[in-house]
Amino acid sequence: MAALEFFDRINGNRRTFLRVSGLLGASGLLAGRNAHGAAPLRTGKSVIFLFLHGGPSQFETFDPKPSAPAEIRSVYGTCSTSVPGVEYSANMPLLARVAHRTAIVRSYQSGSSAHRLQPLVAADTLQANLGSIVAKVIGANDTKTGMPTNVGLFPQSVDSELNGPISNFGNFASTGDLGLSTSPFLPGGSGDLQDAMKLHLSRQRLSDRRQLLSGLDKIRRSLDDQQRRGLDSIQRQAFDTILGGVAKAFDLSNEDARTIARYDTADFYLPDSWNDKNNRERYGHNAKSLGKLLLLARRLCEAGCTFVTVSTDFVWDMHADVNNLGVERGMQVVGRPFDHALSAYIEDVESRGLQDKILLVATGEMGRTPKLNNRGGRDHWGRLSPLLLHGGGLT
Template identity: 55%
Template sequence: MLSFFPDRSLNRRAFLTVGSLGGLSLPQLLAAQALAKGREKPITTGKSVIFLLQHGGPSQFETLDPKLDVPDGIRTVGGVTQTAVPGIHLGATLPRLARQADKLAIVRSYQSGSNAHSTRPIIGEASLKANMGSLYSRLAGTNDRESGMPLNVTLYPNSVEPQALGADERFGKFTQTGPFGKSYEPFVPGGGSELQKNLRLALSPERLDNRKALLFALDRLKSKVDSSGTLEGIDKFRLQAFEMVLQGVAKAFDLSQEDPQTLARYDTSAFVNETAYAHKTNGKVKRRWYQNNAQTLGKLLLLARRLCEAGCGFVTITTRFVWDMHGDQNNLGMQQGMAAVGRPFDHAVSAFIEDCQARGLGDDILLVSTGEMGRTPRINKNGGRDHWGGLTPLLVYGGGIRGGQVVGQSTRDGSKPLTAPCNSRNLLGTLMAQLFDIGELRIKQGLPTDLVRYVSSATPIQFD
C-alpha cells in the first residue's frame, strides 16, 4: 500500500514506500516498470467502477420498474414520470434521472438472491464473501502505478463530512476480504482513528487510513520538502514518487480543490429536513440516518469521481440504512420515504451523470446502483413495502454501455422476472469485464489461478 514515515525520517533514502513489494521502494518499482513498459499488455482496461449501494433494499415499484395498471394494493405510490426515452417510466421522485434516461441502462430482471438485510451484492456468495473491489485489487494490485492512488476505496458519510456517521456494520463490514487477507481491504478515508486524533501520518504497508490526517500530513510534508531542498539531486523516479503522493493523492481526496460550481451542482444538503422524519427512530436526533444520507450523498459521488480520475479502479459508496421503507416505528413508508431518500438520490446521481458526460468520462467510469433486495408487491397496512428477494432494481450508467435500454422484464405484479433472470454472479461478471481485459487476464502469469478462473468465467449481464 502507501507508507509515509514520521518527519524525523524525511531523507533521501527513507522517505516513503508505496506499493512495497519484495523490499522494493516505490521509486525502484517505478524504474522497473519503466523498463518493462511495452513488453507486456496490461490486464486492466483503465476503466473504473463506482458501486452505489442502496442499503436497506430499494423498491422496484417506486424507482425503476413502476406499475400503474395493477390493483390499488400493488400500484406504484406517488405516480410515475415519463422519461426522455419513449415507453420508459420511472417513479415520480426521480424526475432528473428521467431526463437522463437516454444515458441509463435499467435492469428489470435482476435478483439479488435474498430477502434479508446484508451487505449483498457488494459482499456475498457471488463475490466469495469479499468486497468486489477486493477481488479486483487482488488481481490488479493495491495501488495505481502512475498516481499511487489506492485501487480499491470504500466511502462512508464521514469520508466527506467529519461529523457525519461512519459505516453501518450491523449486517457485516464493507471492508471484508474473504479469503484474500487484510492487505486487500478497501482504503476507507475518514473515521475516528488514532491518525485523525494526533494528526500524524505514519502508515503501515498494510493500510492507509483517514482522509483528514492524510491531507494534513501531506501538506506539512510538502512544505518541509520544498523548504529543505530535499528534492534537489534525486533521480527522476524518486521525484515521480514525491509527485504522486504530494500532488496526486492529496488533491484527489480534497473536495476543496473542486470547482465551486461543480461542488454546488452535486450538493444534496438542501434535502436535509430535521423535523419531517423525527417521528421515526431513524430520523430522530440520535440517528439522523435520513439527514446523513441527504447531507453527504452528492459529495460522496463527487469524491468517487475524483478518485477514479486519479487512478482508483473500484469505489464502494454506502451512506446509511435508509431504503428500508416498512412504514413502522423505525422506518418511513413509501410516500414519505421516497421523498426523503429518492429525491437526494435523483439529484446526486443525475449530477454525477451530467458531470461525467461533460468531462468525457462516459466510457471510462461505470456507475452501478442497487440494493440487497427489493420490496414486496403488496403495500402493507402502514403504507410501506416489506422485504422481497424475487426482484431487485438495478441501475447502470457509463462504462461504454449504451444508454436508453431496459434489460429484462418483470411480471405484471412486479414480483419476479418475466424474462430470463440475472443474478449477482452476472453482476460480478459485468464489473470484472469492465475492469479487466479478460483474454489477457487468463494468460497472465503469477496470478491466483482459481480466482482468475472464477472471475473470467462469470457471464456478464447481456446489454445491447
C-alpha cells in the same frame, strides 16, 4: 494467488461467475497479464458501486407498474422519460430526463431478502468486498499515481461529524481470504485521516524512514506468513498513497464551487420529515452527504481509482414502523436526494467525456414487496431489486 485462479475458485458455477464479473467489468480487468505472468495491466476504467443499503423499492424508482392493479403500482404514479414508452415513478423526474443515458435492469434479483451486504459482499464473492477482488487482480495501488485501487465512501468521508460504515449487517471492508492488502481504503472526511495522507516530510526523509521500517521488519514477527505479506503490502500502499499526493483527489475544496453546488443535497435536510423515527440520524446524514459522496467518487475515478463503493447509510428500508419511514414519506426523504445527486453525476460525467471510462452501478441488497403493508410500507423482497447502470461503455 494469480488473478484467474480466483475465478476458478467460484466452484465452476457459470451463473455465479457472470454475477461477479458482470458487476466488475471483469473482461477488461482481467485483460492484462502478459505471457510471462507479470503484474496485470490497468485498463484505465473504473467502477462506482452506489449501494442503496436497506433495499430500494423497484416500484417507486424505475418500474412503477402503471398497468398493474392499484395496490401494486407506485404510490406516486408515473412520469414519462427521455426513452419513448418507458416510464419511471413520478418522484424520479430528474433521472427520467437522462433515462436514455442509463440502462435499467428489471429482472435483477439478489437472491436474498435479508439485510446483508449482497451483492457487494456475499458468498458469490467468497465473502470479499467486490473492490478487494479488483485489488487482488490488478494490485492495491496505481503504480503511477499512488491512488488506492479499492475505496469505500460513507457519509463520514465528506464530513467527519457524520456516520462511518454501519456494521450491523456485515463488514464492508471484508477481504475473505484475499489478504489485508486488498482491503478498501476508508477515508474519514476532513479530519485527521485525510491530513495523515499529506506529505509533511521531505521525500528523502520519507525514503530514509522506509528503509528503517524495512530493517525493523526483518525481525521475526509473531504472525503467520499470509499476515506478514498483508502488512508488507499495506506499508507499501501507505507510502505510495502519501508520495502520490492522493489527498488532493479526496479534498473537495479543490473542486469548482459551481460543480459542488450542482451535486449538493444539503437542501434535502428536513429534520421535521423524520424526527419521529429511530432512524432519523441516518436520514439526516444521507441528505447532507449523498451528493458530495458521488462527486468525490467521480474525482477519485478521474484520478485513477479503480473501484469506489458509495454507501447510502441504510436509509432505504421502508417498513413504516418505529424505525423507518413508509414508502410515500420515505421516498420524499431518500428518493429526492437520490434523484438529484445521481442525475447531477450523470450530467457531470457526460460533460467531462468520462462516461466510457466510469461504470456506475446502483442497486441494493434486495427490493420491496409488490403490495404495501397495512401501515403504508413495503417489506423485504429478494426476488427482484432495481438495478441502474450508467457508462462504462454499456450505455
